[in-house]
Amino acid sequence: MSSKLWPLVRDVGLFKAFKRLAVSEVSKNQKLPRGFCRTPPFGIFVKENFKTNESGDPQKFMIEMKNRWNSLDDSTKKIYFDRSLADFESKKAKFESLSDEEKEKIMKEGLRRKERKQKMKEKKASKRIGQMHKPPSAYNLFVKENSSMFRKAQTVEPKMVMKNIASSWNSLSEQEKKKYVDRAKNLAEEYKSAVKS
Numbered sequence: 001m002s003s004k005l006w007p008l009v010r011d012v013g014l015f016k017a018f019k020r021l022a023v024s025e026v027s028k029n030q031k032l033p034r035g036f037c038r039t040p041p042f043g044i045f046v047k048e049n050f051k052t053n054e055s056g057d058p059q060k061f062m063i064e065m066k067n068r069w070n071s072l073d074d075s076t077k078k079i080y081f082d083r084s085l086a087d088f089e090s091k092k093a094k095f096e097s098l099s100d101e102e103k104e105k106i107m108k109e110g111l112r113r114k115e116r117k118q119k120m121k122e123k124k125a126s127k128r129i130g131q132m133h134k135p136p137s138a139y140n141l142f143v144k145e146n147s148s149m150f151r152k153a154q155t156v157e158p159k160m161v162m163k164n165i166a167s168s169w170n171s172l173s174e175q176e177k178k179k180y181v182d183r184a185k186n187l188a189e190e191y192k193s194a195v196k197s
Helices: 006-028 041-052 058-071 074-097 100-129 138-153 158-171 174-196
Strands: none
Touching: 041 058, 041 074, 138 158, 138 174
């Protein structure tokens, strides 16, 4: 082998070793579910000083905490970093001591929470944009129109009101239902044209 190529081969071998090490570190430091994650040093500092919040205003308190944190020297901050790391290690050990079924259950719950949070985020974004909601069906139009009448006529629980509305919808003739069906079709067409544009 050429003497010029040897440093490159040696470096490639070194690179592969570092890559293996990095992959093993990633698997070791796999993100833990909620409740087992690392509390940041600043979070520990805030928690420790939370009782000193005299103003009652959370924004002012957090600004004050930020300023106090920034004014701390490195040796004092190191104490909080060490506590954060020790806290994380104990949480990690606690998670590792759980059975596989419990771990899986906690991980699934975490994924479910994450998905729900994402859906809420998307819903908020669609409201901000002004996205239209799908138009109601003929039955929903009938319910909207008649629910107040049934509630006024009877002081019963909502379950019974809906039962009465459903039975009255079923007793309507096709001719009587037609006005609701036509309105629903018109609303659906308006919705489709608004979505396209």
